[in-house]
Amino acid sequence: MIKKIRSQKKRQWKCQQNKKQGISKAKYPAALRSFAMTLHFYSPKAYEFVRQKFCKALPDPNTLRSWYSSIDGTPGFTFESFEALKKKVVASKKSNKKVLVTFMLDEISIKKSLQRLPNGKICGYVDFGSEMESNDTIPLTKDALVMMVVSLDESWKIPLGYFLINGIDSATNSGLIREALIRLHEIEVEVVSLTLDGPSEHFATMRALGASFDLLNLKPFFPHPSTQEKIHIIFYACHMLKLVRNTLGDLKILKDAEGNSIEWRFIEALAQLQKKEGLRAGNKLKMAHIHYWKMKMKVALAAQTLSDSVADSIEFCDKYLNLVEFKGSEATVKFIRCINRIFDFLNSRNFFAKGFKAPLTKFNEEF
Known part of the structure; x- marks a missing residue:
């Protein structure tokens, strides 16, 4: 019992010393970096608990964010995501499997505001990833249209990109979906279905893609722009x-x-x-x-x-x-x-x- 109390006091003293000294300037090992980023991805709360339990031996969340910053996070399709999917396809071919995914998209409301980035660029305007010059004729963005693919037979998902919008018409929305499907086909990722929620704009988008919701001519699917195979539409049940x-x-x-x-x-x-x-x-x-x-x-x-x-x-x-x-x-x-x-x-x-x-x-x- 006495040994247990002494060990607890010793651990508390070490924690206090670590807090006084701050985080070590030494470079984190690759295994620790991988563990920290994986745990923080699945649960920031769990990461903070483990970090406090081990006297802040794990890096601060701000440090993790700086590690993430090596990926280009500008609006548009994310290059790194498609590179990661290419590696998935290569690995699946070795076991004679196909990469089957469902395509998902959703709109997220964001606060209207302008921000100046460290490189001097001003962001906060509508942006489809085309590097347009900011001016008064371009409206401020109020939503982010996010696209993602989820594996059907494995436990992974990956965002394809996002677009800053201020409302979107069915023609533009359907064009972005077609472009994403073509890019996925080029790297041999097979899309089986499209999952989305149910505002009226999405129903109009599905009609623009070739689907029909007329009870006398019901076609809850549309042809793939590259292969003409059916992509089934699944509206989010909730x-x-x-x-x-x-x-x-x-x-x-x-x-x-x-x-x-x-x-x-x-x-x-x-x-x-x-x-x-x-x-x-x-x-x-x-x-x-x-x-x-x-x-x-x-x-x-x-x-x-x-x-x-x-x-x-x-x-x-x-x-x-x-x-x-x-x-x-x-x-x-x-x-x-x-x-x-x-x-x-x-x-x-x-x-x-x-x-x-x-x-x-x-x-x-x-x-």
């Missing part, structure tokens, strides 16, 4: 769930294929009943779920609103409690259950999950 919830909540009444009414008022009535009684019938529905417009971006609120537990509660109030305000809710219950099950298998993350939470395969497609 965003689609929010759009379904918003549509039902805004319009109040939808109609199913048989003409039955799917009504938002049953969900509102359940929330009001639970608030009045002071308990919930095995679900997480609260008034925050009814006033969803205050937190539209929260996926959890949409998932908890259109869930099996809410459908079961509405059905219980109708069939077993015989409450008048829940009469005629059969179509709404069926709709909520369908949306919940579709969301489960589209958002599945565990290959060994059971029921509707299992990923869609040819073995459970009929189920």
Whole structure:
């Protein structure tokens, strides 16, 4: 026990000495550099914990950022990313494998501002990587369009580049996607699908690429600009769930294929009943779920609103409690259950999950 206390005090004294002296000026070994950058990439919080635990023996995060700065981070397609993918292709050929990826893109809101870089260049204007001269005619950027590829059969992902935009039309967006697909084809990376969220601009972009969302002529895919093979479109399930919830909540009444009414008022009535009684019938529905417009971006609120537990509660109030305000809710219950099950298998993350939470395969497609 005494030895343990002494060792702890000795360790604390060393930590204090290290803090007083600051970080060593000696060059970090290559193995330590690799470990530090990998750990910080996966979890900055875990990196900070390990660094504090070992008396700041690991480099400061600012030092890591300086190591990253060797990569050109200007807007446009990143040269280093395509070089890394080339190495992946060469390694895969040795084992007679193809590099199969899904292509992803998303827009990220950024603060409008101008900044002067150390080299004297001013950034903050719309920039597609063409090295345009900054002037008053070019608007300030408000979004960053980010493109990334994710491996289908391995555990890696890599950003292809980003573009500073202030809104983007379907022609420009589709042109950037085509250019990215052509560049990936040139280095023999096969793109199987395109994943994106659901604003109206993205639907227009997909139509410009050759897809169709007309129910009488449904084509949720478009031809590859180089190979003409099908690239399937996958809209991000979490965003689609929010759009379904918003549509039902805004319009109040939808109609199913048989003409039955799917009504938002049953969900509102359940929330009001639970608030009045002071308990919930095995679900997480609260008034925050009814006033969803205050937190539209929260996926959890949409998932908890259109869930099996809410459908079961509405059905219980109708069939077993015989409450008048829940009469005629059969179509709404069926709709909520369908949306919940579709969301489960589209958002599945565990290959060994059971029921509707299992990923869609040819073995459970009929189920």
